[in-house]
Structures are given as structure tokens and as C-alpha cells.
Amino acid sequence: MEMKSMSTAAVLVAVVLASTVLQSTDAANYTVGDTTGWRVPPSGGNSDFYDEWADNKNFFVGDILEFNFTTNIHNVAEVTEAAYDRCNGTNPISIHSTGPASITLNRTGEYHFICTVLGHCTGGQKLSVDVQSGPGTNSTPGSTPNGGSSSSASSPVAAVSVAITSVALVLLC
Incomplete structure (x- = not known):
């Protein structure tokens, strides 16, 4: 259970970082x-x-x-x-x-x-x-x-950021 918690946290950190970098x-x-x-x-x-x-x-x-x-x-x-x-x-x-x-x-x-x-x-x-x-x-x-x-960043990059965030939220729930 602890390993799943750490991987979930790692995914969440990656999503937050990706969203921050890709925001327009x-x-x-x-x-x-x-x-x-x-x-x-x-x-x-x-x-x-x-x-x-x-x-x-x-x-x-x-x-x-x-x-x-x-x-x-x-x-x-x-x-x-x-x-x-x-x-x-x-x-x-x-x-x-x-x-x-x-x-x-x-x-x-x-x-x-x-x-x-x-x-x-x-x-x-x-x-x-x-x-x-x-x-x-x-x-x-x-x-x-x-x-x-x-x-x-351009609009398509911002859209990718939203898509990545959405996929990550689905995987985490």
C-alpha cells in the first residue's frame, strides 16, 4: 500500500509540474x-x-x-x-x-x-x-x-496540459 501511495504522489507531482510548465x-x-x-x-x-x-x-x-x-x-x-x-x-x-x-x-x-x-x-x-x-x-x-x-506557450500546448491533468486525475481516482 505504501508503494502505491508513493507512486500516486509521484504522478501527482509530475502532473502539477507539467501543468505549471505548459500554462500559457x-x-x-x-x-x-x-x-x-x-x-x-x-x-x-x-x-x-x-x-x-x-x-x-x-x-x-x-x-x-x-x-x-x-x-x-x-x-x-x-x-x-x-x-x-x-x-x-x-x-x-x-x-x-x-x-x-x-x-x-x-x-x-x-x-x-x-x-x-x-x-x-x-x-x-x-x-x-x-x-x-x-x-x-x-x-x-x-x-x-x-x-x-x-x-x-501556444493554445495547443495549453490544451495538452489540460488533457494530461484530466488523465492523471482519472488514474488517481
Whole structure:
């Protein structure tokens, strides 16, 4: 009887672990500027480059912004809206000087990012995003909102997790 109890416990632990690993999340990872990365926008002086990059995306709590930049050439600072508008990086909320930098969007509302290297922000190296509390109703299950690459499991994997849990419960009862 003790052996059956231990094997039942082992199966239960395996099911719980499998379910935890296979659960889906809706978080998305975004590479700021895509292949351009985080730098003074390309030639042509497009000071709206990062605004245009963000325009077709919806950002949600839990999403991650990946700022790809060369250490000692750029940085990324979160600043207030007033500091963003003036390109003033003297009193940032936070600053990341080592690239690449991953920033998790952990609250709703506006986030404002600039490069504090002289002339970079005024040259267009600045980004403002508005973060919402949850994915919109137009998202399909297993998809990421508006083009972010997902670090999450897909819907079929979540379905397999439910199936494994169901089979294990039948076997244990």
C-alpha cells in the first residue's frame, strides 16, 4: 500500500509540474526599433521613428521591451513625461547603461524612455508607450498582441496540459 501511495504522489507531482510548465501567458517581447535597435534614428532625421514603431502595437502589463544598444555608446532611461518632452535625463526614474536592456512593463499608464547621451534624445532616440491592463478582446488565443514575439506557450500546448491533468486525475481516482 505504501508503494502505491508513493507512486500516486509521484504522478501527482509530475502532473502539477507539467501543468505549471505548459500554462500559457499572454506576455509579449518587443525589440524596440526592430532590426534598427535603440540608437539615434536612421538618416533622414526621422525624429518620430520610435513613435511610428510603437504606433501599431498595444502594450500590456507584463510585456517586455528589449532595448538593443551598444554599451558605452547609448543607454536607456525611464523619465517623467516632462523630462521626455524636454529631453532632460538629469533625474531619471531608472537608467540602464549596459546593452541590451530588458524592461518589463509592470504597471498601466505611460512610460517614457530616452537616451541620455548628449544629442541623442533631441535626435529622436526617445520612446513613449501607453500600457494597458490586459490584452484586448480582439486577440486570438495563443497569439501575441500586435506583432510582439511571444515567450509563451501556444493554445495547443495549453490544451495538452489540460488533457494530461484530466488523465492523471482519472488514474488517481
